[in-house]
Amino acid sequence: MVDRQIRARGISDAAVLAAMSKVPRHLFVLSESRHHAYEDRPIPIGCGQTISLPYIVALMCEALKIETGSRVLDIGTGSGYAAAVMAEMGAKVIGIERKSELADRAKANLVRAGYPTVxxxxxxxxxxxxxxxxxxxxxVAAGSPALPGPLKDQLAIGGRLVIPAGPTRHQQQLLRVTRLSETEYSSEPLCDVTFVPLIGEEGWEDAS
Structure with missing residues (x-):
């Protein structure tokens, strides 16, 4: 997975490659999908959600420039896989998941995989x-109509926010936003992506 789907597509951060070589991705998908765990595609994890492609997880982690001791907020934790990768990189990770069933499952997955501090x-x-x-x-592992103000406000000076954002629920551009000062931010596009919608007060309304 790492050689063919990640390194071959330009991801060069040694810490990202090492972490994704070590985290057992099959522990973060449903048992009936474990034979697909290392394939280059999103996989359902229940509650209408999916685990992102390995390449996208790697790209987001590299863009965040995570270092040992980094304080990281993981929005849309899902099954916990990306949180585990960042924890393996030495980050102190807090995850937020809207669906209680998935939040409970993520906690169990993370403990089982050896990341109880998340x-x-x-x-x-x-x-x-x-x-x-x-x-x-x-x-942020879900597509937002715009950049949520509270997330920008909660970045440290010099901190990075990686988020899919766009005008529709099913097509976005992956952005890296860097906080330059108390009032200044820079933004750069990384690639076009398709994520599930980011539901919440500062995102899309729940259409279910």
């Missing part, structure tokens, strides 16, 4: 987690 909370990820801010990096 904390997962059930809540509205578009509001971030202000009680633990600021964060050096924020990863």
């Amino acid at each position: 904390r997962v909370h059930c809540g509205d990820g578009t509001l971030g987690y202000p009680q633990e801010a600021p964060f050096d990096a924020i990863m």
